Amino acid sequence: MKRSLFSLIFLFAFLSAFNNPGIKSISISVDASKILHTMKGGMGASWHAISAEFPFNNEKYTIPVRETGARGSAFGGNPPVSDKKAWQQIKDYASWLGMNFVRVELSQRMYEPEKGRFDWKNEEMQALYNILDWAQENDVDVFLQQMWMNVEWNALPGIHPLISAPKDLNDYANGIATLIEYLTNEKGYTCIKYFCMTNEPPGGTWGYWWEYGENQGSINDAWARLRKEFDDRNISIPISGPDWTDMPPFNTEKLDMADNFGAIDIHSYHGVTDEGEANLKKWADWAHAQEKPFFLTEYGNMNLGWGKDDPNQKSFDAAISNACDVIRGLRANVDAFNRWSFTNRGDLDGQWQLVKTYDIPNKKYLSEVNAEPEAYYGFGIISRFLSKYSKVVECNSSTSDEEVMSTALMSPKGEISIILVNKANESRSIIMNVKNFEGKKLNHYLVTKDKVNETGFKLEPVSRYAGFKKLEIDLPPRSISNLSSYHLLQGDKGIFIQ
Numbered sequence: 001m002k003r004s005l006f007s008l009i010f011l012f013a014f015l016s017a018f019n020n021p022g023i024k025s026i027s028i029s030v031d032a033s034k035i036l037h038t039m040k041g042g043m044g045a046s047w048h049a050i051s052a053e054f055p056f057n058n059e060k061y062t063i064p065v066r067e068t069g070a071r072g073s074a075f076g077g078n079p080p081v082s083d084k085k086a087w088q089q090i091k092d093y094a095s096w097l098g099m100n101f102v103r104v105e106l107s108q109r110m111y112e113p114e115k116g117r118f119d120w121k122n123e124e125m126q127a128l129y130n131i132l133d134w135a136q137e138n139d140v141d142v143f144l145q146q147m148w149m150n151v152e153w154n155a156l157p158g159i160h161p162l163i164s165a166p167k168d169l170n171d172y173a174n175g176i177a178t179l180i181e182y183l184t185n186e187k188g189y190t191c192i193k194y195f196c197m198t199n200e201p202p203g204g205t206w207g208y209w210w211e212y213g214e215n216q217g218s219i220n221d222a223w224a225r226l227r228k229e230f231d232d233r234n235i236s237i238p239i240s241g242p243d244w245t246d247m248p249p250f251n252t253e254k255l256d257m258a259d260n261f262g263a264i265d266i267h268s269y270h271g272v273t274d275e276g277e278a279n280l281k282k283w284a285d286w287a288h289a290q291e292k293p294f295f296l297t298e299y300g301n302m303n304l305g306w307g308k309d310d311p312n313q314k315s316f317d318a319a320i321s322n323a324c325d326v327i328r329g330l331r332a333n334v335d336a337f338n339r340w341s342f343t344n345r346g347d348l349d350g351q352w353q354l355v356k357t358y359d360i361p362n363k364k365y366l367s368e369v370n371a372e373p374e375a376y377y378g379f380g381i382i383s384r385f386l387s388k389y390s391k392v393v394e395c396n397s398s399t400s401d402e403e404v405m406s407t408a409l410m411s412p413k414g415e416i417s418i419i420l421v422n423k424a425n426e427s428r429s430i431i432m433n434v435k436n437f438e439g440k441k442l443n444h445y446l447v448t449k450d451k452v453n454e455t456g457f458k459l460e461p462v463s464r465y466a467g468f469k470k471l472e473i474d475l476p477p478r479s480i481s482n483l484s485s486y487h488l489l490q491g492d493k494g495i496f497i498q
Contacts (some may be wrong), residue, residue: 043386048343132191142185204242264292267299316449429475
């Protein structure tokens with residue numbers, strides 16, 4: 001009887017251990033000598049300069065703009081430029097994150113409110129200079145994005161100016177080129193590396209900009225006209241496009257305008273799946289065959305929730321999803337990543353912000369800017385250690401993406417960072433083998449939902465390893481780790497290029 005009971009207990013323990021993924025070991029092998037792709041950019045988050053409020057006056061138009069979320073959340077995330085303390089705090093957070101590829105957003109209404117009348121001194125333009133000054137000082141690659149025109153003087157009759165295609169393409173191209181010349185020649189900004197003329201136009205799986213109504217026209221004509229204007233004025237900044245959303249299927253038949261582009265970019269908002277990763281690879285391979293970089297200039301996961309003041313986009317679940325998107329993108333040879341978004345009011349289209357600048361209940365800007373811990377650290381554990389122009393190196397795993405996702409990067413100066421995301425609700429034990437990387441220690445940085453919400457949390461190494469033949473590393477449930485040869489403490493800036 002005792003032996004039978006013992007046998008049953010042993011059998012139960014054996015079966016429990018066999019079925020418990022928490023004790024399962026996973027082998028991951030990194031070979032720093034095998035370079036798969038060299039990035040043409042880095043990693044950051046959208047930072048808009050748009051702040052002006054205005055009535056829609058939809059009764060004036062036969063084709064009005066939607067009343068809710070007409071501008072998404074691409075405005076109002078920054079405090080007034082007069083609040084120098086808050087702006088400095090925001091810049092310090094951006095520096096800590098090491099955001100070295102940033103999509104900086106504006107509207108034509110900011111700089112050319114009337115035809116031929118340019119305004120370089122208003123509040124929104126001053127906000128733009130604040131952002132570009134920071135970018136210039138930190139050697140950031142700026143992807144300058146005109147979100148929309150929103151000018152009555154160049155809108156088609158009866159169509160709301162926020163969504164209208166230009167009435168006159170010559171005026172449209174002249175306005176943009178004049179802006180670029182002012183920012184580069186007069187203000188001296190060399191950080192602007194790419195320009196995109198409109199946000200999420202028709203052509204992807206969704207888009208409502210560039211409304212023609214009963215008029216005839218094609219956005220392809222505008223890209224061609226802008227390219228000619230840039231060429232005529234010797235503006236060498238590449239035009240990027242098509243800027244479609246959401247994870248648009250790759251289809252060369254829809255890309256007959258691409259000769260006007262010097263860079264290719266798209267958006268993704270439902271989490272990158274296996275199919276999405278394969279689609280990204282098609283886009284990237286096609287762009288690279290033409291010697292053009294390929295960027296993911298907006299990404300997030302609306303499946304988790306969005307709209308109004310929905311908090312899910314600042315959650316740790318969103319951070320896990322976003323980290324997996326970056327890993328998939330790196331495996332697909334994406335050249336740079338831009339999360340939506342850095343500053344955000346949080347009450348317009350969901351709480352996408354990495355830093356909190358706005359008091360939602362009281363509808364006012366905060367005098368003290370704070371990090372949104374789950375989003376901020378969930379993003380920063382990758383962005384702080386991702387140098388511009390890093391190399392993706394070979395990283396093989398014995399497990400599926402449903403358990404642990406991984407990738408490895410080598411900086412231009414030879415620093416390694418290995419990103420690990422444990423998606424499971426149980427711990428995972430990793431047996432790590434790092435080949436052809438000698439002489440430096442690896443620092444294990446780790447974030448979980450509970451850890452980042454602890455008072456006084458610091459993103460500093462939880463372990464240090466020397467000798468990389470066989471490392472044993474435990475990954476807590478639902479966690480993001482970075483094994484990096486960079487040794488950064490909480491008070492250090494992130495890596496921009498090194």
